[in-house]
Amino acid sequence: MTFDASFFVAVSFFIFLALVFKPLKKVLLGALDERAAKIAKDLEDAKRLREEAQKLLADYRLKHKNAMKEAEDIVAQAKSEAERGAKAAQQELDEALKRRTERAIAKIGKAEAQAVQEVREAAVEAAVAASRNLIAAKLDGASRAKLVDSAIADMGKRLN
Secondary structure, three states: OOOOHHHHHHHHHHHHHHHHHHHHHHHHHHHHHHHHHHHHHHHHHHHHHHHHHHHHHHHHHHHHHHHHHHHHHHHHHHHHHHHHHHHHHHHHHHHHHHHHHHHHHHHHHHHHHHHHHHHHHHHHHHHHHHHHHHHHHHOOHHHHHHHHHHHHHHHHHHHO
């Protein structure tokens, strides 16, 4: 076996590759490891950010739920207060109508009593006038004097 120059070139080339491959391998593997570490860190950051986002979403959903419940409570309370106000206003209106009705009934009763009194007074005046006319027509001078004396005597008894 003869060794020519190409054999030595090939052997030197393989030795060169072996010598260059070790440091190049360290550099390439180091770069790949750094890249893998960076990707792992990015994945971990993404996972952490996703968990934070889910937590925030859950918090906001809870806040939204609480806000909706509070809004419903406020609406229910407002309805309740409006109903109470309406009932109170209706009660006040009923009481005012009742008072007005009672005043109107009292006024009507008073007007009725006054009308009855006026009718009685008119009847008494008519009866007195008719009696006066009847007495004047039927009594003569002596009977009149006797009747006046009798009335004067009765007055003394009635006043005491």
